[in-house]
Amino acid sequence: MTSNAKIVVRKKPNKEGLYPLAIRITKNRHSTYHYIGHYIDLKYWDGKNIRVRKSHPNSDRLNLLLSTKLSEANKMLIDLQSQQKDISANQIKKQLYSSPESTSFFEVANDFLHELELNNKLSRLSADKARVKHVLKFTKSKQLTFPEINETFLKRFQTYLRKKHNLSERSIVNNLVVIRTIYNRAIKMGVVDKKLYPFGATKIRIRFPESEKAGLTKEEVKKIESVTGLTENETHARNVWLFSFYFAGIRVSDVLKVRWDDIYDGRLHYRMSKNAKLLSLKIPDKIVPILKHYLDDKQSNTDFVFPELKKANLSDPKDIFTKSKTANKKFNKYLKQVASKAEVQKKITMHIARHTFGTISEDKIPINMLQKLYRHSSITTTINYQSNFIHKDTDDALDSVINF
Template structure:
């Protein structure tokens, strides 16, 4: 008796009441099943035509996957039966329908975190670890298969994040970006079919809401530079902030990692911690004044200019990360009182140094030059970032209409 294969929806639901799609292989009235790895509601299954109904958001891709898997099994059946007419249904399953991998989403997530820890990217490691707890709390299990992450899952998850967990839309979408990253890696490793990819056109779209980036203007920078009656810790916090600003909004971690050996020939030469790119910038006269402020504490060319990292254990990435985090928190706390003394009515944090550089640059510096200063890989990134600070044309257009 010849063997046959058929697409079915098995009537054994999982803990969430969803039913598994499978290929049933029958030989000599004995059947074995190979699950596709995807679950759907009973109401989304067309029993007569053996296909997923259009009511399911991923109907097209699922039906395409089912068709390709059935074709794959039928070809295997013909090959095996021509070689051995007595092959059993179980042997057929074992020989022609081996799973590519049993790795789950959280297996891949662990590999992602391990890689971040190995690369000593502790900021990203800590952030992504926290984001993954939202996913496990929602799913209530570490056995999350990639095939379960469909449009419906993502919509429900976003509702959970913004409703139950009170996250902003931006924070909720950051979790989705992490899911997308891990899903793409699974597709690259052929753990899950790209036909089931739940992101992009016709599926779940990740579109961040526009945010307003506010930087200081020239007058406010001058107010900070001339502020008086600061304590020693306040003066230090302001020096670090201004140093960042003078070097095109240098990231706080890069500021704290700056060593005296990086200062030569009137230039600052350093490697960015975010993307390892080499940066060489002329040292402005205002930055020279800050360097002189710390020169008496210099302990050799390989010493750090600023004191925060001098006692860090660089063999322990977590210790380095914690020292940066604590230092940044202290800087931001002191900046709050400094701007009050300077008479500035804007919120100022270490990151605002970067926004302030962009704000003052406006549209007066060519985007290609700004791309070089910011060390963006893509000019589009620079243009999109700088668009937050270019208002002149819109202001003039508004004035031309209302000033009559």
């Protein structure tokens, strides 16, 4: 018997009460379904004429899509029949929709995210998963194809992020970077022709806006150091922040991994999580009181200095990441209270400890030495980072003109 394809609305609504559009493939009275990825209210479906009613706001686009999908399916069915292949409806569906060209954006995105997870790049995984979810919420379809991601699509997506989610320009760029990464991956897989690539000098250009990096001044740090009347949680958050600052802005995830046996010969020895670099830094005198504060809780030389990871499953990177992320959120909450009690107007977070070191160091430390302290792989990264905090030359130049 011949096989056939037909556009149908499946009677299985989603959480919003909308029904999925699908292509039904039938062979020998057995049917299987390929979901197109779009959902509609039943009142918009014209079952007699098998089309979306004109009253639907996107009827023209949806009907064009349905017509295209049905035409593609029938063409491939004719090709299969001409080869006299006696296969089932499910086998027909597999042959029709398993080609690379039918691979959706989200299928490639899921592979990309899974690879991040396998490589324990959990911080990036957490951020990029949210960005992929933004695309899904924007398109409302899991069947988004790469040819659909053109300049118009990307411009509309930027407007959506700006208006609907109130994202900063830097965050919007980060979302575009993830789409670009996944698109490049699809090109290498042969899923989409590189001629359709929507990014580039004459298309969508990704430009990172300059971000303001402002740390605390010496006077503000002194206020944080000397403030009294703190609760136990506020004191702990202040200690972790100062520990990070005194060591040139060690990231909070690395601070929490410091063990007592990492401290010997008057130095801190640790390996960075971000790039696995080994570091050895002198213990500043100001660190000593902080270490003494936690000495009574020390259970062994291999114990963590700070308590957040003491109950973590150290063989599970996800558990370590989750507990570190939770701790960072907790610290930032209490640092806000510390700042209020210290009468510091600037917002203080764990990450600001790194900016604060940059602000106070200004141009006092040679750039190659700052590269070592910041643990940057490239000195260019250090130059670009430190340029956010060096204002003396421009201030002097301004004064030389206007002070007359």
